[in-house]
Amino acid sequence: MTITMYQADRNYVTPANDASLFSALAGETDGVLERGDAFNLSTNGLQITVGTGQAIVRGRLVEIVTAENITVPANTSGKLAITVDLTKQNLTSGTVSNASYAVDVQQVYLSAVMGSLVQEDVNNGGFIYQMPIANFNSTATTVTVTKTIPRLSDIDRKVYTTSPSFPSNYKTYSANGSDPVTINRIGNVVTMSGAATNVWKVPSGKNGVGYNREVMFRIPNGFRPLQDIRILQQGSYDGMYLMEVQTNGEVYCSRYRRHNDVIDIPVGSWLITSATYIAKIN
16 A cells, blocks of 8 residues: 555554654744753863753654763864764664663764754755754863754744834834834744834835835844735825835835835825734754
C-alpha cells in the first residue's frame, strides 16, 4: 500500500514521524519549555555554561540533563545554537529490550556559529538545523552572552505592542491622539489598527509620479512583514488609498482617490491603518 497511518495498531513510529507530528502541532515553532533552569547562561573566560532545561527544536524534545560547557573562539561574535545534525550516527550499547541497552545520542550538540545559521527542513528531507539560543561577543580572554530564544509559553501567549515612527508630514489622527496607530504581535502574527493623518496637503502628482506615494510611517524590527503587502484602506468621506507595508518597515500611503480619479490628499485626512500579517522575526 502507498498510504499508511503511523498511529495504527502494530505499526512502527520512527523518531522522524514523531518529530514531524509535534513540529506541526507546535506551529513549526522552536522554543524553550518551563523545565530545569530553562538554559540559564553563565560565563568563565571564553567558556559558556548552559544550564539544564528542555526545548522543542523542529518537533524534537531536546534536553540538557546536566550543565553543558562550550568554549568560543577569541575576538569573535556569533550565535550559540543547539544543532540537530541527522548526518551523525548515534551510538548504542547493550541489547535491545534489555535493561543494559543505552543510546549515546550524537545527533544533537551545542555549536558556536560565527556565520549564517544552517536551518534545513529536517522534517522534509533536510539534515541540519541550528536553533539559536543566545548571541555572544568575545575578546581575547572573555565572552559576554545574551539569551535570545523565547520560551514557548511566551510565544503562545505574550502580546508585544509597539508604535510606529512618523515623518514630518504624518501623525496619529485627531488632536488628542484618540485613535493611535497601534501594532500588536502574538507569536509571528501582527495586527495593526488605528488611523494616521497628513499635516499638509499631498499633491496627486507628487514627485512627478502621478499617484502621490510617500512614506506615512515606519514599523520597528520584529513587527515587519515577511513579505510586502498591499491593502486598500478607507480615507475621509468617500476617499480611499492603497497602504503598502514593506519588509523594511516602511508603510506607504499612495493612490489616494475618489471613484476612479487620483486626487490630492487634503490636509488632515482620515487614513485608516488596518492590517493583519505574518511577521518576519530575527
